[in-house]
Amino acid sequence: MRNLRDLKSRYEFQLDNKQLVLLFAGMVVILILAFILGTLFGKNLYSMKTGEEAAPAVAEPAPEAPAPLAAGTAEPETGPVVIASPEEQEKQRLMKELDAQKLPSAPPAPAAPAPSAKTEAASKPEPAAEPMPAPVSGAGSWTIQLVASQNREEAEALKNKLLEKKYDAYLVKVEIPGKGLWYRLRVGHYQNREQADKALRIIKAREPQYQDAFVTK
Secondary structure (H helix, E strand, O other): OHHHHHHHHHHOOOOOHHHHHHHHHHHHHHHHHHHHHHHHHHHHHHHHHHHHHOOOOOOOOOOOOOOOOOOOOOOOOOOOOOOOOHHHHHHHHHHHHHHHHOOOOOOOOOOOOOOOHHHHHHOOOOOOOOOOOOOOOOOOOEEEEEEEEOOHHHHHHHHHHHHHOOOOEEEEEEEEOOOEEEEEEEEEEEOOHHHHHHHHHHHHHHOHHHOOOEEEO
């Protein structure tokens, strides 16, 4: 019994408060490290399982590009058809007439050889161009309207060109309700409709850009 007491007293030890705190802190640190390592290992294991179960992604086919149009084929229009107003139609027609006047003249033809005496005798003189009927002044006379425009500068330019060609051209300013101010380009004053019609035929033959001209009062 005495030997047992001696052995117990030999191996008996005590811990003070400081040693207890350090022991407790060490155990906390060990628990924290064990928790962190367990979390990382669990994440790696989960990612490996999900990577094996996931099927490989299949690339979605790209949409087919529309077939190119053949050369010379116009692309179909899908927009709404816009109908031009009478003013726009009149402007377009007037611009076309101006463009027709600006067309370059044809190159001069090569000089023909001098005709012989027999050729001169056989040839006949060409008939002279039909003269324009002489216009007369006075209210209510017949006249010829060539074009109408809302642009005064364009109308004045057309009138001046006709005056240079010795036409009796003038402008008539008219206010049309709902359409605004228009400038009517007219030529001549005639006593009757027959003379005005004859003058209209001559003007259309000499000035092809005024094919829409008409006789009026």
